[in-house]
Amino acid sequence: MTNAAITGWGKCLPPAVLSNRDLATLMDTSDDWIVSRTGIRERRISHVTLGDLAYVASARALAAAGLQGSEIDLIVFGTCSHEDQVPNMASGVQLRIGAATAAAMDINTACTSFLYGLSCATALIRTGVVRNALVIGAELISPFMDWTDRDVAVLFGDGAAAVVLTATTREEGLLAEQLGCYADARETLRVHGMGGRYANRGILYGSVRWQFEGQEIFKRAVHGMGAASESALGKLGLKAEDVNLAVPHQANLRIIEAVAKRTRVPLDRVYINIQRYGNMSAATVPVALCEALEEGRVKPGALLLMPGFGGGLSYCAHVVRWGERTSPRGETKVDLPPNERSALQIVRDVMEAKKVLTNQEPS
Numbered sequence: 453m454t455n456a457a458i459t460g461w462g463k464c465l466p467p468a469v470l471s472n473r474d475l476a477t478l479m480d481t482s483d484d485w486i487v488s489r490t491g492i493r494e495r496r497i498s499h500v501t502l503g504d505l506a507y508v509a510s511a512r513a514l515a516a517a518g519l520q521g522s523e524i525d526l527i528v529f530g531t532c533s534h535e536d537q538v539p540n541m542a543s544g545v546q547l548r549i550g551a552a553t554a555a556a557m558d559i560n561t562a563c564t565s566f567l568y569g570l571s572c573a574t575a576l577i578r579t580g581v582v583r584n585a586l587v588i589g590a591e592l593i594s595p596f597m598d599w600t601d602r603d604v605a606v607l608f609g610d611g612a613a614a615v616v617l618t619a620t621t622r623e624e625g626l627l628a629e630q631l632g633c634y635a636d637a638r639e640t641l642r643v644h645g646m647g648g649r650y651a652n653r654g655i656l657y658g659s660v661r662w663q664f665e666g667q668e669i670f671k672r673a674v675h676g677m678g679a680a681s682e683s684a685l686g687k688l689g690l691k692a693e694d695v696n697l698a699v700p701h702q703a704n705l706r707i708i709e710a711v712a713k714r715t716r717v718p719l720d721r722v723y724i725n726i727q728r729y730g731n732m733s734a735a736t737v738p739v740a741l742c743e744a745l746e747e748g749r750v751k752p753g754a755l756l757l758m759p760g761f762g763g764g765l766s767y768c769a770h771v772v773r774w775g776e777r778t779s780p781r782g783e784t785k786v787d788l789p790p791n792e793r794s795a796l797q798i799v800r801d802v803m804e805a806k807k808v809l810t811n812q813e814p815s
């Protein structure tokens with residue numbers, strides 16, 4: 453049987469750091485509240501485009517795999533913060549990495565987009581349609597944030613990461629997953645103003661309002677990720693004790709703790725980096741995977757559990773068997789252009805631009 457081993461990985465975090473104290477200068481919130489309710493201490497705000505973040509992450513993942521862009525047959529770009537609906541994001545990465553003969557598609561299941569992308573790319577490798585695939589999870593949330601709404605503005609950040617999948621006959625890569633969606637709760641998370649629904653309704657693209665029921669999302673997240681984890685492990689006849697490391701979606705530290713308790717994976721076997729980045733939606737799991745590798749938390753042959761949750765309300769859990777190699781084959785000089793503005797200044801610039809936009813809205 454053909455599997456899809458993860459042979460390369462790379463992340464790209466924009467350098468500008470927005471602290472909780474910075475946020476408290478914009479809205480009625482505090483470092484204490486944010487840390488105690490979410491575990492988040494800071495997040496990154498990008499000075500470049502989503503395509504730039506994803507390209508750098510992809511170049512690093514290719515170098516780690518020791519592959520050229522021209523060897524990639526498929527690019528799957530998981531995101532919900534596209535630059536445009538047409539052309540898609542994946543084709544932009546294809547052009548920049550020189551994957552001239554690749555297929556390129558985007559997937560949007562919000563925060564689970566990377567994991568859903570991992571499922572699609574793995575399936576296409578298993579069936580022999582492609583041999584090498586690049587799967588990206590990247591988000592640029594900051595321009596779509598309502599920076600006057602403390603219910604959501606404290607939770608999210610920008611970032612990107614990518615993995616390279618390669619066909620193998622070994623028992624490696626994604627072995628089993630459970631995918632699902634609580635469509636009945638889709639209205640608990642809606643970002644008004646991000647799509648075509650608003651054409652002719654007097655709402656301009658980019659002028660956003662977040663409809664967000666935090667507590668209901670919290671409950672569904674714990675339930676969905678817990679049930680999906682049990683189900684995915686069950687398909688392989690495995691249990692929580694077989695998991696060497698859980699790399700969950702990072703939306704709220706309390707959600708991660710509750711999922712760990714429910715799945716009975718002890719917290720010392722759960723990778724957590726939400727304190728540094730907040731919720732980067734589709735980028736959280738692949739960035740966490742990269743950092744777990746950098747920190748030596750992923751051992752050769754490790755069994756990884758990756759539960760995810762996002763708008764939709766989509767949920768999933770993926771069980772991955774790591775290969776023998778836990779260090780990159782190579783590195784690249786590709787990097788972001790330098791940044792001159794502070795994160796707070798970038799946010800203030802977004803707010804100013806939105807004010808101009810709002811003033812143009814028909815009354």
Ligand SMILES: CC(C)(COP(=O)(O)OP(=O)(O)OC[C@H]1O[C@@H](n2cnc3c(N)ncnc32)[C@H](O)[C@@H]1OP(=O)(O)O)[C@@H](O)C(=O)NCCC(=O)NCCS
Pocket residue numbers: 480481482485486489490563602603606607641665666667669670703704731761762763
């Ligand atoms: C959003 C979330 C952090 C809120 O935590 P919570 O414990 O449910 O907090 P509540 O909404 O009950 O708010 C408690 C109080 O804090 C206040 N509050 C809300 N946001 C605040 C902020 N940023 N700073 C200070 N106070 C805040 C509320 O107004 C409320 O005040 P009140 O008691 O006077 O009414 C939590 O529900 C959550 O993480 N949900 C999951 C959401 C998510 O990550 N979704 C993304 C999809 S993957």
